[in-house]
Amino acid sequence: MRSTSQFLYLALAAGTISLYSCNKGSGDFAKTKSGVEYKLFKNEGGKFTSKELSESDTTYKGRIGKIISLEVEYRTAKDSVLFNSRKQQGVPVMVPLQEVTTKGGLEEAISMLQPGDSGVFRFNLDTIFARSFKTPVPPFMKKAGNTMTVYAKAVKLMTRDEAMVEQQKMMAEQQQKMMAYAEQQLKKDDVILQDYIKKNNLKAQKSPDGIYYIVNTAGTGAKPKTGQLVSVQYKGTLLDGKEFDSSAKSNQGKPIQFPLGVGQVIPGWDKGIALLSKGTKGTLLIPSSLAYGQRGAGTDIPADAPLRFDVELVDIQNAPAAPQGGPAMGR
The missing domain is CATH 3.10.50.40 (Chitinase A; domain 3)
Structure with a gap:
């Protein structure tokens, strides 16, 4: 399990979840003091409704040290998909929750989410790469525009031990799916x-x-x-x-x-x-x-x-x- 910034950077170097529909017709982005543009949604009886972020919210302190599983998708300013955890991994990503020491990056965005919540976050490219990755923006992303949008769904909050068990279970299930898929594809390829x-x-x-x-x-x-x-x-x-x-x-x-x-x-x-x-x-x-x-x-x-x-x-x-x-x- 990697830190939030490490995971995102690796995903971008390598390369649609249902959250995309939450962005349509749901109004303008709100904005934190640090500059993160966001839309938050909570799941109520299977339906997503808008959620307000309280500036005095202290619940994140109770989540520090735990692991949150996320379904994520990253898109360029031109709406091209950079990475989709469901399609490219088949399982949610595991992110350790740490104290947010740098505002305005992905770490702060993830801290807004509780299990069951979804969020759409828009970042200035120069800002997120400087604050979260300490590296220049890849040229292909700059060419697409000055922003990057992250769609995230918080699936489950776990202890580290629970996360290890969950990860092993998901990997075993994914392996079975891949083997079944490969067996069928082998027939088609033949x-x-x-x-x-x-x-x-x-x-x-x-x-x-x-x-x-x-x-x-x-x-x-x-x-x-x-x-x-x-x-x-x-x-x-x-x-x-x-x-x-x-x-x-x-x-x-x-x-x-x-x-x-x-x-x-x-x-x-x-x-x-x-x-x-x-x-x-x-x-x-x-x-x-x-x-x-x-x-x-x-x-x-x-x-x-x-x-x-x-x-x-x-x-x-x-x-x-x-x-x-x-x-x-x-x-």
Whole structure:
């Protein structure tokens, strides 16, 4: 669990909840003495009604030291979504409540919320980044305008022990949902990949994991084993041919090196490279569940995108022995 400012900054660096409807037709923003513009709402029988903020409210002192779970969404001045906890995490975020030492930032905004409350907060970009993050405003946000709007819904107030239990429970539930989603998506991706193979007249083999692989030039060496260091030249494209990465661009034309099967690359690479002999030049067609899944990756790889990698397994080496008393390589 991170501090409020740490969480928001990480979320912005990475990238619609029902709160957005609360903002429509609900009048102008109120404003704190420190400059935070806000609209507060309380839940009464399933309906959100406006809530006034009392300047003499002392209830926050009783919440300091506890953890509040929040559903949040951040939007630029042009109303573009920067981050949505429900869509991008699937679970509420956990925020430790601390004494508000710096007014005018996100910390003060969160202090206004009690469990069940919702809020819409509008900040001046220069102010919130200076006060909450101590860092310059990212250029892409400046380009969209001078404000950022945060929609937040306070779900539950907990002790730290309760929050740990809640977080473990939510992660387990989210894992089950992701596995079920991936299973269904794998079936859809298989249809897409089979169609791609047919249209491009490819002679592909299919692994038990659902990866299709094509050997263009067969190697003469052994196949790599888990833990061995493999060196790979590659080019990654979407199925429409759009290139999103390559060793030529990312590694100055040199093959990348990584220990196989220890999770340093996407699962489709750990499993797919293991199918090839040293010296093989081939193609891996990887379903999205073994690539970047429903989240995608940046702006280049959409959600649920099967990927094509043209690869060459250049070399295989045994991993260096770990020093005595030290951890093994790759752990």
